[in-house]
Amino acid sequence: MLDLNxxxxxSRGNCISICAFLVPANLLVTIxxxxxxALHRPSYxxxxxxxxxxxxxxxxxLHVYTWFMIGVVMAPTYILLCLAITCLVTNLAAILFQRRYSSSPSLSN
Known part of the structure; x- marks a missing residue:
């Protein structure tokens, strides 16, 4: 069985390496x-x-919440949380933008 503790x-013991991977990964995949x-690629x-x-x-x-569980409330935890939430919202907005404008006819002739 999975022991969450x-x-x-x-997660807390390997914070530097986890964040060193997740921050660029989040930014690169969201970009x-x-x-x-923007290139009107297929939906899949x-x-x-x-x-x-x-x-x-x-x-x-989830990684940030492991720090919140032990009471670590510092600027880096909030910065990482805001980054993750911003990436989620940006990806949701990209899906909505694609759905809204993929079926509309092109304005150029």
């Missing part, structure tokens, strides 16, 4: 989602990118 200890939408490519970005952002939120 051990998982939280692992790639925006680029895919956008959804794939959004799924990966949402996974990374959710892992970062």
């Amino acid at each position: 051990t998982l939280a200890e692992f 790639s989602t925006i680029i895919l939408v 490519q956008v959804w794939q990118s959004v799924g990966i970005a949402s996974f990374f952002a959710s892992v970062m939120i």
